[in-house]
Amino acid sequence: MQNQTKGIWKVITASSVGTMIEWYDFYIFGMLAKTISTQFFPEGNPTAALLSTLAIFAAGFIVRPFGALVFGRLGDLIGRKYTFLLTLILMGGSTFLIGLVPGYKSIGIAAPVLVLLLRLIQGLALGGEYGGAATYVAEHAPPGKRGYYTSWIQTTATLGLFTALAVIMLVKLNMPDADFNAEWGGWRYPFWISILLVIISIYIRLKMKESPMFSRLKMEGKTSTNPLKESFRHKGNFKMVLLALFGAVMGQGVIWYTGQFYAQNFLETKCNIEFEQSRTIMLWAIAFATPFFLFFGWLSDKIGRKWIMMLGMLLGILTYRPIFNTFLKDTDANEWIKQGTSNNGYITQAKPIASADSFKITEIQYDFTDGKKFIEVLKYNPGINKGIPDGQSVIEFKNKHLSSDVYWKFVALIFLLILYVTMVYGPIAAFLVELFPTKIRYTSMSLPYHIGNGVFGGLVPFIGLLLTTAYPKDPLVGLWYPISVAALCFIIGTIYLNNKIDKEVND
């Protein structure tokens, strides 16, 4: 019994560490999108450069479903162990190589082409990794503990994000911005660090054995000969793939990306909170919320998977707009100035700190007694600044530093958003594993998972940006996309899914 327990923890560790590293690899690219766009795309038009990067970012997500098909098929044909070993090598290799590609200034158009290719390989590898890891752990787990054991795999995406945030922050805080953003600067370190993590993980995974259920099928000659055909051309299985996608994973994907990525982006670009505070808010919230993946995985073994996931979606639908509205209200600098004359946090100083005569830009730093501060940027166009109409001026605010009480309030609100993520994401691996037969499990569960997360979830920031451009008067308009998708999924899941826990996945 003790050996069995020890064995399952080795399986969980080997699977989780590798998957966590893959998420880390995947996230650092997105988080460094601004720097990468400057390095790899033609200078002169920063918007086009940023969009190109976003397109590559989206491409990374869009190829994930193809990775799910390619590696899912392989995993059902040759086995789980070697397939998710291969995805790890591909992911680690391409991440390391992105860190070695010279910038556009040095090799011209070859730079963005190489980066795009490597990013596509990353997407393919990620598409194959998760299904393998979740299947591998679930096929080792005893009945009644499948939700809890697979929830360890579910923590890896968030821990990968945590590690990526922490590594980038550590590197950035230890060097001047110019050094970080240089062609061979600090932004490349997180890519290089990846290779060390991957080597360790490959070593651990090489020592693992094949899943017992898959080995037995293979010995009996009962493995699938054509997993793609059996998964998607067999009505009995295909209807379950559709149910998994529209009744669970689609909503889970948007809740996940809104809670972790849209929220982070919102704090940085809409609320204009300074880099260090916006990152540490995320880090604290993730640290507090991560254990709840395990809690909800465990709970799903007791009360079933369905209602936990549905509740997470419902809470997101009902509270997203009020929560994000609070972020906006509490970081309204005009309101800070108004309150500053009457409340405790009055202004202690407002001094000009920089000015650029050619564009008539003046920066004024505001400091408040309660710790709040921000920089007000006044831009006046005497006729040469293209962004502003002639003779007019605009006021922008940047580097907002929150007072301690507002800072912790934001940590609590982001924690809440990530708690919803733990509710929808904690039980979902066990839910998907139990839905499909062993011989086509890797293929069948990988596709809906990566369409739900890669396409529906991955496009949350991008579609949010499109909606904000179309309806610029409403800063919260981007939330309607995740709210609508989650609402549709909630209705389908509530009506069509059942709450049964499959006792026997050995079939």
Next chain:
Amino acid sequence: MNSLKKYLGIIWLLLAPVIFYFLVAGAIQNIDSAGKKDINNPVIWIIIISIFTPIAIGLMIFGWYALKGEYDYLPDSSKEIED
């Protein structure tokens, strides 16, 4: 409950073309070669429409299955899925 599942199947069947229509209409309305915003860029719309079209078709098939009563009973074991 099974009747509700079937009736809702009609909604899922109809929802898919509606989503497709709004995507194409959005693209026609916003694509502008002189525009500099993301929403004016045809490449972005092509990517989004080509991703969501097969998903919308999947939603139609889901609706069709629901209408036909395929989800009235969910299988208890993998054997039932394979049969």
